[in-house]
Amino acid sequence: MEELILKLKQEIIEVLNLEDIKPEDIDNDAPLFGEGLGLDSIDALELIVLMEKNYGIKLQDPAKGKEIFKSINVMADYIQKNRTR
Amino acid sequence: MERRGLDFVALNQGNAQLTELYRTHIGDWPKFYKMDTLSKAGFVATELLLKKVGECRCSSEEFIRSRAIVLFGSTASLCADRNYQETIQDKDNYYPSPALFVYTLPNIVTGEIAIRNHWRGETSFYVLEEPDASQMAFHLACAFQDGDTESILAGWVDSRMNDDFQVFVTLVSREDAADTEWLAGQLQLMINNLNK
Structure with missing residues (x-):
């Protein structure tokens, strides 16, 4: 799980162009949206694309993203349980 | 007395230079990193111009x-x-990228600048075959006809490839635009700076 969390952080930093942020700066339990990393709705769409592209997870209901993207820990847990690649 | 020329900022370096300028002179707008080259160029040049003229x-x-x-x-x-x-x-x-898709309109750069500065006047982006001072001066003079506009952040911003861009920006007042011949002369000086 630790390995997946680190990989996920690196992928998020790259795909969302979070230039001044390092994996260790991201708190595993902090909210990704709002206060945490301050991501916006376009970032949410990019995360949906990332999950499909890198883990083969296709979110049928984009509204589910709100729960899945709650934090790195929640996202990693969802990926581990649902990944197809 | 000779009229004072317009202040302007012109840049035509590589994309890495824009990031360096952002880090050195701006640094408080992380959205910069998500922008396309066109928006980065317009954004950085505008920030440098506002610092240059001391506008808060x-x-x-x-x-x-x-x-x-x-x-x-x-x-x-x-x-x-x-x-x-x-x-x-x-x-x-x-895998269509939403973050790239949102920049597939040239007027997004005007929005990025407006959001940063809370400006709520008209915004527009005209496509010209090449920099043309007379046409630009004409369109700027027209923009003052709406009765609301009192000043314009104006300029040329162009990006052919990710590391290839040209930009200049200036501030034009109603008085500046009233003399379109003079304004065209000023814009021509800025155009001449694009390739320096």
């Missing part, structure tokens, strides 16, 4: 409603269009 962002409601943005370029959002197209080119690797 704590302006009155009246001011922010009367500040327009009118930019010109020749390749519009072609660079962003190409970047986006790469994400949909291969049917076996078809």
